[in-house]
Amino acid sequence: MQFKYKIAGGDFTNAGNASSAVKKILKQLNVDHTVSKHIVVALYEAEVNIVAHAYSGVIEVNIDKNQIHIILDDKGPGIADIDQAMEEGYSTASPQVREMGFGAGMGLANMKRNADKMLISSELGKGTKVELIHYLKPDEG
Amino acid sequence: MKTIDLVKALDLKVYSGKDFLNAEVSGGYVSDLLSDVMGNAKEGQVWITLQTHKNVMAVAxxxxxxxxxxVKGYKPDEDTMKKSEEEQLPILGTDLDTFTICGRLFELLNKQ
Incomplete structure (x- = not known):
């Protein structure tokens, strides 16, 4: 099963809509509540990162029996130093974005903590690709 | 304790979502940083904040x-209240500052 969402950079009015849609799908699919909570936190942070930092992006959610594999691919400035970006408290968000309570430098850490596996690749001046993988417990029914 | 009990006991304003005050409240979480709430708030906790823009609804x-x-008499933005009705998730308000309302809420929840 695959779902795709387009994200517009700077559009804070709709930030979180994709995460909200995915949350509803996970509920319909009866995905374990704890797993679903982790996915939602990681996905929301990743979605907001596209809104706050990129020009546009696409979120692709692939659901199969064993895992949920989310790919967030954006066109944007890219990340110069991924290790530095991963440090808690480090952020390049604008003052306006910070005033809204975003840009505290906690997003990537939240993503890493909540995903079973996270992969980031980035090219300066082109964009960033984030993959979030959550494993589903095999159905023992 | 339900949301409606908080509204009555703490004399809270109900800005939006007045038909959805029956959810169970197990505790509270205080932060004005959205990622902090995303990462650390737990299901059932009422969120105390001074943020009034629409994104708080997505997080909540x-x-x-x-x-x-x-807190502090801040009024939520129009589109925040609209989203609150859609999500069936009430926005309440108080003129008190964060410290004071948290103290009262803590006391109330621990009296049970």
Whole structure:
């Protein structure tokens, strides 16, 4: 099963809509509540990162029996130093974005903590690709 | 304790979502940083904040929080209240500052 969402950079009015849609799908699919909570936190942070930092992006959610594999691919400035970006408290968000309570430098850490596996690749001046993988417990029914 | 009990006991304003005051409140979480709430608030905790923009609704809804309490007489934005009705997740308000309302809420929840 695959779902795709387009994200517009700077559009804070709709930030979180994709995460909200995915949350509803996970509920319909009866995905374990704890797993679903982790996915939602990681996905929301990743979605907001596209809104706050990129020009546009696409979120692709692939659901199969064993895992949920989310790919967030954006066109944007890219990340110069991924290790530095991963440090808690480090952020390049604008003052306006910070005033809204975003840009505290906690997003990537939240993503890493909540995903079973996270992969980031980035090219300066082109964009960033984030993959979030959550494993589903095999159905023992 | 339900949201409606908080509204009565703490004399809170109900800005929006007045038909959805029956959710169970297990505790509270205080932060004005959205990622902090995303990462650390737990289902059933009412969220106390001074943020009034629409994104608080997305966070509260994704985290299954029962309600938001906006402090110091701040009024939520129009589109925030609209989203609150859609999400069936009330926005409450108080003129008190965060420290004071948290103290009262803590006391109330621990009296049970």
């Amino acid at each position: 809804s994704l985290k299954d929080l029962p309600a938001i309490i906006v």
